[in-house]
Amino acid sequence: MLSGWNKLLNTDCVVLNIGDHVIYPIFRVGSTSLVAAADKKYTNEQIAKCTHIDILIRDPGDRFVSGLNEYCQQNNLDVEAVPHYKENHQCA
Secondary structure, three states: OOOOHHHHHOOOOEEEEEOOEEEEOOOOOOHHHHHHHOOEEEEHHHHHHOOOOEEOOOOHHHHHHHHHHHHHHHOOOOHHHHHHHHHOOOOO
């Protein structure tokens, strides 16, 4: 089950202006680096003034591996133990 979803829904929507681009940062797709490089940040109602927003998409396989590692890190699990948990329906 997705934990912390209510925090996600209660946060501001943000896009970043970097040079000539306005980018929607997706978590785990370089968002930390994008935020650090941003010239300006637009939130919520300010986003309506943007005429074009770029979205960077990451390879699903890479994203899965990253998510699996994050899950293990947050739950103090060894990555090798996860298939066991999945087989026994203990892993969301």
